[in-house]
Amino acid sequence: MQFPYDFGSIPQTRAADGDPLDVLVLGLAPSFPGCLITARLVGVLHAQQREAGRTIRNDRLIAVGETPVNRARVRQLRELDPDRLRDIEHFFESYNRRQGREFRIIGRGSPRAAHLVLERGLRAFARRRGA
16 A cells, blocks of 8 residues: 555654554655655544554644745645545554554644644653653
8 A cells, every 4th residue: 555645754753552643744746765854734534543452542743845945735634635645544543554553633732732642642752762
């Protein structure tokens, strides 16, 4: 199964599942593995993941790529085409099902909510690193 957009993680963060925070970067063309992308958070898909009898939060940050000369017009999730957003949610649910995990979107959040998830992830990484 192929990801519909660039999917990666945010360095020096830690999510509830112990991994770096996940981020999907919307764009017109794919980038390449291992590159760093400057992006603006436009929202978050709040999600629960169940695996091996354990349920954890596993939110997905949504961002748009941005450069100083190419400002992205999308500022928040609700500006996306509703079908496009449903397709992204369906992809995450289907992808995880194929990996043997139950993944359920439990809500959508604003750019502010996405930044709160990011701030928690940065703090969790710093605490873990300091331990």
